Amino acid sequence: MKKDLSTEEKIKAAAKEVFISKGFSGCSTREIAKASGMNVALVNYYFRSKSELFKLVFHGAMEDFVNSMVNVFSSDAPLEQKIRLVIEAEYDFLSTHPELPAFIVNEMSREEGCQIDTTFFDKILSTGIFDECTKAFEEGRMRKIDMANLTLLIMSNCDFPFMSKNLMKAVHKISDEELNERLIAHKEIVIEMLITYLFPQKTNK
Numbered sequence: 333m334k335k336d337l338s339t340e341e342k343i344k345a346a347a348k349e350v351f352i353s354k355g356f357s358g359c360s361t362r363e364i365a366k367a368s369g370m371n372v373a374l375v376n377y378y379f380r381s382k383s384e385l386f387k388l389v390f391h392g393a394m395e396d397f398v399n400s401m402v403n404v405f406s407s408d409a410p411l412e413q414k415i416r417l418v419i420e421a422e423y424d425f426l427s428t429h430p431e432l433p434a435f436i437v438n439e440m441s442r443e444e445g446c447q448i449d450t451t452f453f454d455k456i457l458s459t460g461i462f463d464e465c466t467k468a469f470e471e472g473r474m475r476k477i478d479m480a481n482l483t484l485l486i487m488s489n490c491d492f493p494f495m496s497k498n499l500m501k502a503v504h505k506i507s508d509e510e511l512n513e514r515l516i517a518h519k520e521i522v523i524e525m526l527i528t529y530l531f532p533q534k535t536n537k
Contacts, residue, residue: 339374339378340378343364343365343368343374343375343378343379343385344385344388344389344392345368346364346367346368346369347364347367347385347386347388347389348389348392348393349367350363350364351386351389351390351435352431352432352435355435355438355439355442356382356386356442359382360382361375361382361385390436390439391452393432393435393436394436395452396425396432397425397429397433398452398453398456399455400422400424401418401421401422402455402459403421404417404418405418405456405459405460405461406459411464411465411468411473411474412527412530412531414461415486415527415530416527418486419489419490419519419523419526420519420523422486422490423490423515423516423519426490426491426494427494427512427515430494430497433491433494433495434494434495437495462479465479465482473533474530475529475530475531477530482530485526489522489525489526490522493518497511500514
């Protein structure tokens with residue numbers, strides 16, 4: 333049997349929806365086959381197993397997530413502007429893919445774990461952004477902060493607002509539309525908060 337690309341893409345698209353909705357452990361190959369309009373044998377023919385299909389979906393999600401940062405860090409913009417731009421890029425990206433942070437965190441937390449392709453993170457390192465930050469520390473242009481803590485600052489302020497959407501709607505009794513308006517405003521708050529913290533010399537002048 334010759335593999336058909338359109339069939340393969342339909343299965344991958346259906347698998348992405350099912351995996352993100354239920355996680356790896358919460359769904360079966362049969363559910364993925366049903367969602368794609370195919371049979372189990374056809375899904376296994378194209379992807380051999382649920383695990384192999386999951387790897388493709390998970391790595392695709394990770395690649396999309398990381399690329400939104402790499403594009404900014406690779407630019408010629410000044411460091412302060414890169415921080416602003418990466419926050420804007422994350423918020424814009426997550427506005428259209430709000431399910432990805434929770435999906436990635438949940439699947440990386442599974443007891444059996446995911447086989448993470450470290451080249452995703454190598455792509456960030458290859459931009460030289462950490463070296464650029466270290467140079468800014470040494471020159472007194474930026475607050476000295478451990479790179480792990482800087483990563484946590486950006487990730488927690490960008491990712492958690494989307495991971496907690498249902499909680500926020502329940503607590504404040506607001507609709508999706510109203511929450512999205514709050515998130516747009518929150519993006520500007522996060523940018524100014526982090527820039528003020530990371531570049532105190534400039535903001536104090």
